[in-house]
Amino acid sequence: MTEATGIVGEFFSLKEDTDAELLTMQCGDFYEFFGEDAEIVSEELDLKVSQKSSHGSSYPMAGVPVDDLTPYLKALVERGYRVAVADQYETDGGHEREIVRVVTPGTLLETSDADAQYLAAVVDGGASGYGLAFADVTTGRFLVADAADGDEALTELYRFDPVEVLPGPEVRTDDDLLGRVRERVDATLTLHETEAFAPKRAAHTVREQFGGETVDRLSVADPAIAAAGAVLSYVEETGAGVLASMTRVQAHHGDEHVTLDATTQRNLELTETMQGDRKGSLFETIDHTETSAGGRLLKEWLQRPQRSIGALETRQQSIAALSSAALARDEIRDALDDAYDLARLASKATHGSADARDLLAVRETLAVLPTLVEIVDSNPDLAASPLAEIVERPNREAARTLRETLADAIVEEPPSTVTQGELFQRGYDAELDEVIDRHEELREWLDTLAEREKRQHGLSHVTVDRNKTDGYYIQVGKSAADGVPDHYEEIKTLKNSKRFTTDELEEKEREVLRLEERRGELEYELFEGLRETVAERAELLQDVGRTLATVDVLASLATHAAENRWIKPDLHRGDRLEIEQGRHPVVEQTTEFVPNDVRLDEQRGFLVVTGPNMSGKSTYMRQVACIVLLAQIGSFVPAKEAEIGLVDGIFTRVGALDELAQGRSTFMVEMSELSNILHTATEDSLVILDEVGRGTATYDGISIAWAATEYLHNEVRAKTLFATHYHELTGLAENLPRVANVHVAADERDGEVTFLRTVRDGPTDRSYGIHVADLAGVPDPVVDRARDVLERLREEKAIEAKGGSSDPVQTVFDLSSGQFRGRANADGGETDGADERIDPEAKAVLDDLAALDVNTTPPIELVTKVQQLQQRLED
Numbered sequence: 043m044t045e046a047t048g049i050v051g052e053f054f055s056l057k058e059d060t061d062a063e064l065l066t067m068q069c070g071d072f073y074e075f076f077g078e079d080a081e082i083v084s085e086e087l088d089l090k091v092s093q094k095s096s097h098g099s100s101y102p103m104a105g106v107p108v109d110d111l112t113p114y115l116k117a118l119v120e121r122g123y124r125v126a127v128a129d130q131y132e133t134d135g136g137h138e139r140e141i142v143r144v145v146t147p148g149t150l151l152e153t154s155d156a157d158a159q160y161l162a163a164v165v166d167g168g169a170s171g172y173g174l175a176f177a178d179v180t181t182g183r184f185l186v187a188d189a190a191d192g193d194e195a196l197t198e199l200y201r202f203d204p205v206e207v208l209p210g211p212e213v214r215t216d217d218d219l220l221g222r223v224r225e226r227v228d229a230t231l232t233l234h235e236t237e238a239f240a241p242k243r244a245a246h247t248v249r250e251q252f253g254g255e256t257v258d259r260l261s262v263a264d265p266a267i268a269a270a271g272a273v274l275s276y277v278e279e280t281g282a283g284v285l286a287s288m289t290r291v292q293a294h295h296g297d298e299h300v301t302l303d304a305t306t307q308r309n310l311e312l313t314e315t316m317q318g319d320r321k322g323s324l325f326e327t328i329d330h331t332e333t334s335a336g337g338r339l340l341k342e343w344l345q346r347p348q349r350s351i352g353a354l355e356t357r358q359q360s361i362a363a364l365s366s367a368a369l370a371r372d373e374i375r376d377a378l379d380d381a382y383d384l385a386r387l388a389s390k391a392t393h394g395s396a397d398a399r400d401l402l403a404v405r406e407t408l409a410v411l412p413t414l415v416e417i418v419d420s421n422p423d424l425a426a427s428p429l430a431e432i433v434e435r436p437n438r439e440a441a442r443t444l445r446e447t448l449a450d451a452i453v454e455e456p457p458s459t460v461t462q463g464e465l466f467q468r469g470y471d472a473e474l475d476e477v478i479d480r481h482e483e484l485r486e487w488l489d490t491l492a493e494r495e496k497r498q499h500g501l502s503h504v505t506v507d508r509n510k511t512d513g514y515y516i517q518v519g520k521s522a523a524d525g526v527p528d529h530y531e532e533i534k535t536l537k538n539s540k541r542f543t544t545d546e547l548e549e550k551e552r553e554v555l556r557l558e559e560r561r562g563e564l565e566y567e568l569f570e571g572l573r574e575t576v577a578e579r580a581e582l583l584q585d586v587g588r589t590l591a592t593v594d595v596l597a598s599l600a601t602h603a604a605e606n607r608w609i610k611p612d613l614h615r616g617d618r619l620e621i622e623q624g625r626h627p628v629v630e631q632t633t634e635f636v637p638n639d640v641r642l643d644e645q646r647g648f649l650v651v652t653g654p655n656m657s658g659k660s661t662y663m664r665q666v667a668c669i670v671l672l673a674q675i676g677s678f679v680p681a682k683e684a685e686i687g688l689v690d691g692i693f694t695r696v697g698a699l700d701e702l703a704q705g706r707s708t709f710m711v712e713m714s715e716l717s718n719i720l721h722t723a724t725e726d727s728l729v730i731l732d733e734v735g736r737g738t739a740t741y742d743g744i745s746i747a748w749a750a751t752e753y754l755h756n757e758v759r760a761k762t763l764f765a766t767h768y769h770e771l772t773g774l775a776e777n778l779p780r781v782a783n784v785h786v787a788a789d790e791r792d793g794e795v796t797f798l799r800t801v802r803d804g805p806t807d808r809s810y811g812i813h814v815a816d817l818a819g820v821p822d823p824v825v826d827r828a829r830d831v832l833e834r835l836r837e838e839k840a841i842e843a844k845g846g847s848s849d850p851v852q853t854v855f856d857l858s859s860g861q862f863r864g865r866a867n868a869d870g871g872e873t874d875g876a877d878e879r880i881d882p883e884a885k886a887v888l889d890d891l892a893a894l895d896v897n898t899t900p901p902i903e904l905v906t907k908v909q910q911l912q913q914r915l916e917d
Contacts, residue, residue, distance in 0.1 A: 062126035143281030148206030156334035165210035173265025181385035182287030200304035244271020301691030336594025347674035357676025363427035364600035384587030398456035405448035603678035611684035623682035626665035636799035653786030772805035
């Protein structure tokens with residue numbers, strides 16, 4: 043094919059200069075895609091494809107209007123494409139085009155999603171551990187963090203949930219970590235230039251952005267600085283233009299927050315359910331925020347609970363005051379309803395994409411701050427609470443000055459684009475006022491011209507109008523056209539009229555055009571200056587935005603507490619965890635919930651939870667974890683009373699999520715999660731274990747559960763709730779001093795079982811599995827046969843295998859003798875059952891199992907040996 047020239051050739055030339063998958067190039071009032079790019083966007087976005095000829099060849103072309111580019115960009119990025127944007131610039135000789143930015147998931151500014159849009163980098167520093175950096179280009183927020191190992195790095199990535207991740211050089215070759223990132227984090231992985239991660243260059247980049255003392259002040263290891271430098275380099279390279287909004291960098295220290303690994307966040311359904319839905323999550327349940335920034339902050343609190351008792355008590359006191367001051371709380375929420383997302387507006391201003399309506403939104407949102415101050419000051423309970431100090435944190439004088447500047451500048455209903463003019467109010471700029479005044483004088487002259495011409499020349503059917511072709515003209519009906527004065531110059535004949543112009547009209551038109559051009563230039567210059575003024579106040583806007591978001595979250599938590607009878611828990615640094623009549627915060631919304639108590643302390647630190655399947659064991663344990671988590675974000679909790687010793691981490695092993703696609707069985711996932719808990723939990727942690735060991739053979743499962751219980755009790759000493767259907771574990775309470783049994787009660791009368799949902803001390807004596815099968819709709823013949831087999835097992839009678847109607851009944855297992863009976867021979871006889879009692883290899887496995895000392899064998903080694911024994915049996 044002949045090489046393209048002209049616009050198409052320019053497009054392909056620019057495409058060669060970018061590594062983005064797609065390029066869109068401004069051509070006048072449209073952004074165009076050509077060639078294969080046009081075909082891709084046509085398929086992805088249902089755009090119409092036309093053909094563009096160039097040098098004798100035809101190329102596919104698809105385009106969108108300049109003002110409509112944003113939603114198309116967003117849609118393409120969400121589909122995984124990196125899109126380069128080339129803008130058109132006017133020059134003396136015509137115009138030029140150049141790529142001004144590359145839009146990626148982590149650098150997309152134009153988003154309607156209220157959630158944070160983090161761009162992350164992760165660096166493997168070897169002996170120095172891992173370093174991470176997180177930047178939200180839509181708000182300017184920037185965080186760095188250390189991680190001891192890959193597991194901790196993965197936990198932080200899951201916690202921040204970035205939309206794009208830049209893996210460092212060593213991470214790119216770590217297939218295991220990258221595989222787990224892809225599995226747990228829904229993010230685009232992007233390879234950024236290796237040099238950007240170099241320690242010296244990265245440190246220089248960080249100092250340039252945040253100040254010379256920043257690296258030392260952050261107190262993080264070199265890998266975290268390398269990650270931060272790479273993020274800053276990437277944001278600058280993609281041309282997002284938001285570095286100015288990144289005014290501060292903060293260190294995210296894990297020891298300041300409760301450890302919530304990825305598994306626990308998923309199991310407790312903090313921000314989405316196990317099925318991936320927002321509805322039914324803890325966040326969705328307690329979220330009554332009025333602003334998108336408030337919703338982001340509430341989610342952040344849930345994913346990063348606090349360990350500082352001072353910070354938590356400050357939140358508690360504010361929530362208590364707001365809970366009791368219902369009218370003032372409603373006034374606060376009404377005021378917040380008028381607030382926009384100041385952090386994102388600041389980012390748009392620094393990027394240069396904020397329009398007049400965005401600046402009006404800044405003005406309106408800044409006006410919310412003094413309203414909140416007035417509401418808080420006028421209510422004695424709120425004025426005496428930490429809320430008064432919270433609303434006083436931003437520089438109110440600077441906020442008032444900026445608000446007044448914007449109020450004096452922008453008209454109440456500005457046009458949708460900043461090039462249309464009519465953006466500014468009278469009195470804002472003297473030169474602009476002169477231009478507007480003269481323009482209005484001319485418009486008045488033009489508006490009255492027709493009437494003057496009628497009177498002066500005795501004409502009828504006269505109008506004055508303007509169009510792009512003829513400019514201003516005087517239109518006279520044909521019946522009167524012959525009587526026009528001599529100085530009228532005819533410019534067009536229509537069917538029923540003629541159009542004329544005059545020297546005076548043309549002069550006025552030229553002046554009008556000059557004034558309109560000058561007004562457009564002047565207003566755009568003034569607007570750019572005003573937008574720059576707002577951009578220079580980015581840090582102020584972020585401060586005000588954080589304050590409004592904090593008040594929003596506190597009011598939201600107070601609203602939920604007041605509407606759902608939640609109480610303020612007593613927090614302390616001891617071991618005692620006591621909840622009276624606790625409820626699950628989500629489940630109580632949809633069902634008549636049966637509240638339950640829990641008590642854990644130094645003498646009673648490990649609860650073995652037994653009870654029927656489907657009776658509520660998992661809900662009971664999850665509610666304990668959720669109540670502790672809520673307490674450590676400063677929230678009230680669903681209980682009658684609660685005394686909570688702060689924990690440093692919450693760890694869960696709940697449910698069985700198969701990962702067969704990754705080559706990991708249910709049992710392997712279960713053991714991996716158990717391994718993480720045994721390695722990571724401390725004596726100050728809360729551990730929730732549900733049915734550990736059920737993913738393998740019964741004796742293996744019991745052995746693992748037993749050993750894990752002893753290790754958690756003796757070595758880790760974490761506060762633990764362990765639900766199990768292995769009733770053998772209940773005997774541990776007699777030998778391990780901190781272990782106690784509780785069970786979920788059931789009532790059986792006349793063969794009917796009722797689950798009471800009530801947790802009582804002591805172990806359960808039955809599992810009621812057959813009853814659960816009946817409830818689940820298992821066919822009656824199966825349920826009846828199961829009852830018969832169970833009865834025979836209890837009476838230690840032989841169990842017979844029932845064949846078809848014509849087959850003989852055969853005894854398979856005789857519990858009284860412990861013998862397996864032989865299967866029927868072809869002639870109906872039996873093989874020798876005694877020979878099949880146990881084979882030598884099975885006996886050897888049993889002997890090796892008996893020789894294992896579960897008290898001294900490390901858990902992981904124990905699991906490995908059990909798996910080896912299991913493999914020997916299978917072989």
